[in-house]
Amino acid sequence: MADSAQAQKLVYLVTGGCGFLGEHVVRMLLQQEPQLRELRIFDLHLGPWLEELKTGPVQVTAIQGDVTQAHEVAAAVAGAHVVIHTAGLVDVFGKTSPETIHEVNVQGTRNVIEACVQTGTRFLVYTSSMEVVGPNIKGQPFYRGNENTPYEAVHRHPYPCSKALAEQLVLEANGRKVLGGLPLVTCALRPTGIYGEGHQIMRDFYHQGLRLGGRLFRAIPASVEHGRVYVGNVAWMHVLVARELEHRAALMGGQVYFCYDNSPYKSYEDFNMEFLGPCGLRLVGTRPLLPYWLLLFLAALNVLLQWLLRPLLLYAPLLNPYTLAMANTTFTVSTDKARRHFGYEPLFSWEESRTRTIRWVQAVEGSAQ
Numbered sequence: 001m002a003d004s005a006q007a008q009k010l011v012y013l014v015t016g017g018c019g020f021l022g023e024h025v026v027r028m029l030l031q032q033e034p035q036l037r038e039l040r041i042f043d044l045h046l047g048p049w050l051e052e053l054k055t056g057p058v059q060v061t062a063i064q065g066d067v068t069q070a071h072e073v074a075a076a077v078a079g080a081h082v083v084i085h086t087a088g089l090v091d092v093f094g095k096t097s098p099e100t101i102h103e104v105n106v107q108g109t110r111n112v113i114e115a116c117v118q119t120g121t122r123f124l125v126y127t128s129s130m131e132v133v134g135p136n137i138k139g140q141p142f143y144r145g146n147e148n149t150p151y152e153a154v155h156r157h158p159y160p161c162s163k164a165l166a167e168q169l170v171l172e173a174n175g176r177k178v179l180g181g182l183p184l185v186t187c188a189l190r191p192t193g194i195y196g197e198g199h200q201i202m203r204d205f206y207h208q209g210l211r212l213g214g215r216l217f218r219a220i221p222a223s224v225e226h227g228r229v230y231v232g233n234v235a236w237m238h239v240l241v242a243r244e245l246e247h248r249a250a251l252m253g254g255q256v257y258f259c260y261d262n263s264p265y266k267s268y269e270d271f272n273m274e275f276l277g278p279c280g281l282r283l284v285g286t287r288p289l290l291p292y293w294l295l296l297f298l299a300a301l302n303v304l305l306q307w308l309l310r311p312l313l314l315y316a317p318l319l320n321p322y323t324l325a326m327a328n329t330t331f332t333v334s335t336d337k338a339r340r341h342f343g344y345e346p347l348f349s350w351e352e353s354r355t356r357t358i359r360w361v362q363a364v365e366g367s368a369q
């Protein structure tokens with residue numbers, strides 16, 4: 001076994017390292033990667049919590065930067081052995097323009113790839129998304145599918161389009177020669193709906209329930225299953241892929257893997273209630289309280305209001321035609337490709353994932369029962 005100095009030799013870069021997933025990837029690397037010498041955290045918005053990480057044995061370097069700026073990305077990547085690229089605009093609520101989503105998610109990813117090639121970084125792990133696959137614009141269900149399940153992945157919304165383009169760039173870059181003449185090895189991970197500590201949408205649902213007297217009103221049939229995965233297990237898969245990519249380059253290079261764990265298959269709303277219920281909220285209705293046509297009308301009204309109010313304020317409710325269609329379309333995965341290719345097993349059981357998420361909601365919302 002190499003001594004500690006030899007063991008700690010690797011430099012990792014995590015883009016988007018201050019985001020919901022990024023922070024969990026950063027903390028997981030510090031806990032689980034013994035070969036880490038330096039951890040670079042690149043983000044447009046650096047979090048104050050980073051300071052607490054600088055007291056450990058691993059050098060933690062916070063870099064405030066923009067993935068749309070190629071020179072900033074190249075400076076951050078130079079000298080890194082592995083890049084985990086999670087930075088992106090996760091916007092299906094109309095908060096940012098399609099152009100900005102494309103600029104960050106596609107051009108930003110292009111900049112990361114070119115930085116790896118120009119500076120000699122050989123291993124790139126990209127956080128893709130289930131949405132690269134679906135649900136598609138036809139609302140066709142994807143029922144417990146895997147990485148090889150045939151499905152017509154057709155998108156119009158800027159976010160899934162950007163994720164699909166970025167993933168394609170990453171996979172096509174596999175095998176390109178980097179500075180020094182060795183091949184770049186890339187891999188893309190496709191989480192389904194991530195939940196856990198720091199999930200802003202979960203927080204939004206909780207606040208909505210509080211405003212409605214502790215109640216949420218069912219809008220989606222309970223029969224519509226939506227895949228969810230705990231953030232800690234997604235972070236763990238990123239760490240494992242980054243570790244195994246060098247030794248299993250021939251098998252893993254250019255591959256995509258769904259991120260999965262043992263979280264149960266439920267509708268989006270019923271799944272959220274696994275955490276919001278113990279925090280005092282109740283989901284009213286065993287079936288949708290409003291007819292679908294009325295939900296569609298309200299969703300369209302939200303789009304109109306967003307447009308009218310834009311000069312004054314950002315109005316971006318959870319309900320819009322895209323989110324309604326997504327929530328109403330079954331999309332679940334059932335696969336073991338990550339286990340077969342690099343020995344992935346969820347680090348957190350469903351019970352642990354559920355407990356940790358409940359505790360987070362209770363702690364941040366002061367709703368401990």
Ligand SMILES: NC(=O)c1ccc[n+]([C@@H]2O[C@H](COP(=O)([O-])OP(=O)(O)OC[C@H]3O[C@@H](n4cnc5c(N)ncnc54)[C@H](O)[C@@H]3O)[C@@H](O)[C@H]2O)c1
Nearest residue numbers: 016018019020021043044066067086087088129191193194
């Ligand atoms: N949240 C989910 O359910 C989910 C599911 C599947 C995939 N993903 C993917 O995971 C990744 C992280 O998502 P998240 O939910 O943690 O989102 P998030 O918004 O919490 O984190 C994204 C991070 O990227 C940073 N960022 C944004 N634009 C940047 C730029 N121009 N330059 C540098 N940094 C920038 C943000 O500051 C933020 O810290 C994204 O690529 C997203 O597409 C998320």
Ligand SMILES: CC(C)[C@@H](O)CC[C@@H](C)[C@H]1CC[C@H]2[C@@H]3[C@H](O)C=C4C[C@@H](O)CC[C@]4(C)[C@H]3CC[C@]12C
Nearest residue numbers: 090092129131192193219268318319323324326327
């Ligand atoms: C208002 C109701 C109709 C309510 O049920 C809407 C829920 C809606 C906000 C969510 C339903 C499905 C979610 C998406 C899904 O989990 C997968 C995603 C891919 C990921 O890359 C980013 C997040 C998201 C788009 C996620 C966003 C919230 C939903 C649309």
